[in-house]
Amino acid sequence: MAKNIELKTPQDVWDALLAGNQRYASDQAEHPHSDIARRDALRTGQAPRVAIFSCGDSRVPAELVFDMGFGDAFIIRNAGHIVDNSVLASVQFAVDDLECDLLVVMGHQSCGAVKATSGFLKDDSTIPAGFQRTIVERVALAAIASQAEGKDTTDDFERRNTVETVKQLMARIPHLADKVEAGELGIAGIRYLLDDGTVEPLVLHGVQ
Numbered sequence: 001m002a003k004n005i006e007l008k009t010p011q012d013v014w015d016a017l018l019a020g021n022q023r024y025a026s027d028q029a030e031h032p033h034s035d036i037a038r039r040d041a042l043r044t045g046q047a048p049r050v051a052i053f054s055c056g057d058s059r060v061p062a063e064l065v066f067d068m069g070f071g072d073a074f075i076i077r078n079a080g081h082i083v084d085n086s087v088l089a090s091v092q093f094a095v096d097d098l099e100c101d102l103l104v105v106m107g108h109q110s111c112g113a114v115k116a117t118s119g120f121l122k123d124d125s126t127i128p129a130g131f132q133r134t135i136v137e138r139v140a141l142a143a144i145a146s147q148a149e150g151k152d153t154t155d156d157f158e159r160r161n162t163v164e165t166v167k168q169l170m171a172r173i174p175h176l177a178d179k180v181e182a183g184e185l186g187i188a189g190i191r192y193l194l195d196d197g198t199v200e201p202l203v204l205h206g207v208q
């Protein structure tokens, strides 16, 4: 399937993403690409222009908050959007094989992973049992870094956790920065606000 040729650059894709978010946030969503015809058109392959790595929180469904449909976005999600090898592999697939023009890391307001980490750091609560410990371990590094800069609210931790995820992806997949430099890729770290459905840009590479 051919790419959406109307979107020529990473900036075009970023602008379209923000426009979709504005439609959604103002209750003007068009729910594009969500019918059977679209599903059928995609049977032979996909060519999404954006990859989105976000928290798995049920209140942050990327296709809805950016007013997109089938085939529009390659979505990677886990609790707290923490980086591991499977995430890195998925990002590489999206950028190298699908040739997505934009990589978005989306944190959000009222993130449970950050709240659990904040509780551990501030309230001396017990370390989560089982596999959930991994989430707090990863998010805690971002929260501690935020605290060291005097930014000590849960909102601050959410922002820093998103920025850190962007940093980790770019550090571990060095050619992401090369693609940004070449104008082939944009990278955006954003925070979704449950209050009003908008997104808060935190860090931008190759787009503005």
Ligand SMILES: [Zn+2]
Residues within 6 Å of the ligand: 055, 056, 057, 079, 080, 108, 110, 111, 112, 113, 114
């Ligand atoms: Zn979350």
